[in-house]
Amino acid sequence: MIVNILKTLPWYFVGAAVLGVPSILLIISLFAPLDVESIFFGSGWVADIFMDLEGVLEDGQDPAMATAAFNLLFAWLNVNLLIITIIFSLGWCIGSHFLNINEPGKAKFFGFYWLIVTGVFVGAIILVCFIVLDFSSSFTASQDITGPSQTNIIILSTIYYGLMYWISVILGTARQARSAVLLANKLPARNFL
């Protein structure tokens, strides 16, 4: 069993890296000071998209300070979402080796389990977004996000991390349990993964 898990894990990491690496790069760039001379690192493009600049100016805040605070909020949001995605996807991938698939035709019945795990995962993503963007007192920048922007962040985060979860799970699920994962058996190289 352990050997089979170890055989699958590299594929899991490949799947997770597809969207995990861009996420890590984004987090690093958000943690970097704004005055770094780089196109990507230390830039304020995320704040430009999601932050309510008019509101910031109306409140008499320094836009540079507000952008730095927003970047910090967005970085921590992504750290949390990334951790949750890794926990759920890695947990499923390892756990799928222990599913009681003991005869032909049984794997698809575990699709129900996968849906439950996926549902809980999506719920956790949305909940974390809400906590960080709405209820947390640690991040003052949360007041600089408008309602529509908040909805956009939640939707985009759910799609992005949901996709990361799905790709890593599709590649990292135990071979015998692939029928349980949506479209996992439609991959072109499915026989060799």
Place this chain on the structure above:
Amino acid sequence: MKNFLIGIGGTGAKCIEHLVHSCSAGLGPDQLWVGMVDQDEANGNVNKTKILLSKYQNLRNSLRVEGGNDLSSVSNLFKTNITTNNDSVWLPLKGADPTLEEIIHYNALKPEVKGLLDCLYDPQERQMNLSEGFRGRPNIGAAAMLATAANENDSFWSQVHKAIDAAKGGEEVRIFIIGSIFGGTGASGFPNIARKIRAIQSEKGVTSNVHLGGALMLPYFDYDVPEEMDEGTIYAKPNQFLDQTKAALEYYSKLFEYNKIFDQVYITGWDPLTKLPKFEIGGNTQFNSPLFPETYAALGALKFFNKDNEISEEQQIFHIGKNESTDILWSDIPNVSSNLNSKDRIINLIRFAFSYNWMFGPALTGTLSKIKKYSNEHWFKRLILTHTYDDDLKSSNIGRENNQEIIKLVQEYSQDVLTWIADMNYSTVANSDQRMDLILTDFFSEYDPKNNSKKVSLKEKLSSDDKKQFKKLIYDNEELSLANIMSNISYIKTNRDQKGLGVFMDILFRSCGK
């Protein structure tokens, strides 16, 4: 190296059953010719072994076709190429209802020779119908065997002649004989056939390359004779087994002292004797269950044929028995060689048979449209679809008649393996305080000692609780669940030479091992 095995009498046939299953588990040599000797042509055990041999050969031939369904040469499943004559049983005495008087032409003998024969055989023995064997009378069997000519025209003896000719050509030949010491056919055939082989060797002037081994079964079972049995009827009497054995051992001790007939002899017996549930004088109703001591004879033969077995100049006599307690354990099963673990291979085969019979065999049986429901599963795509894909059909040919025939044959063979091990498990210790701690049988089979021809019946379907018990199927071994097997078949690498259904069969077999 050429290997020949001769099973004499009912015990010989039963030991061959164990040997065939051991060969399918990969414990046998690359090649083996098997023949049986029994005057009781209709004997239930002999027929059962005959059918088993034919099934094995069919299956092996179907699964080792280069370019077709091929397990490949590296696979241990059905490793040994077992060959037989068209009729694998040799009847020492031909013709309908032969008697000793007819064989020795009693009526044509001179009065003084007749007198000598009258001293050795009473009238009842001389006139006994021998079509059902020698009924526990080795004196009759010995005379009958010696009266037959071992010439090359006889298909059985022609194999021995060929073997010795091969030895003359420089090839190493190993011949192994299995028989009981206490019955009729075995007790009479064992020394006489061995001596005939040596005589042929001597006639042909072959002094080396021919090695002769044998397994002698000392008493290991008995039975209650029905009270209604007529005192005058001739049959193998269990109360005479020990006396017969004592006399026979004295004979062998003399034989071995002055004449090196055998290179290696394996001797085994059992104490307490296993009580057979039903007595049958012979014929097609004599269906004795497989018993554990017979495994020793089978493994002895495989050890003899093993390449690592170096045969010395001295005559070697091996004896084996189980541990001192009343429990029969896996550790009581000897290895065929230092790098061929009998226990592991047999366990592998049992698990394969179980998972095939109840899990994979049924899944692969039927038309393609029925089987296709598994086409989304990794194991099916990797091991079946990819390797049975037909370019003309543009789909898998798994549903085709020839493939379905193989799938059915493997299932039948799997049932034979499970029935064999379960029956041995039940019957060896029946009516005794012994315990067989090899496998857990209750959850997949039922035992009915009164049903002579089918003492063990396998369940048609298993419940989910039964399937969970698979983990505990083998005592004294690392637990392996059906889910583990499912996982293994998805990960174990296939071999390039494997083709068609051979890929799946070998991967499943390997998935059931360590």
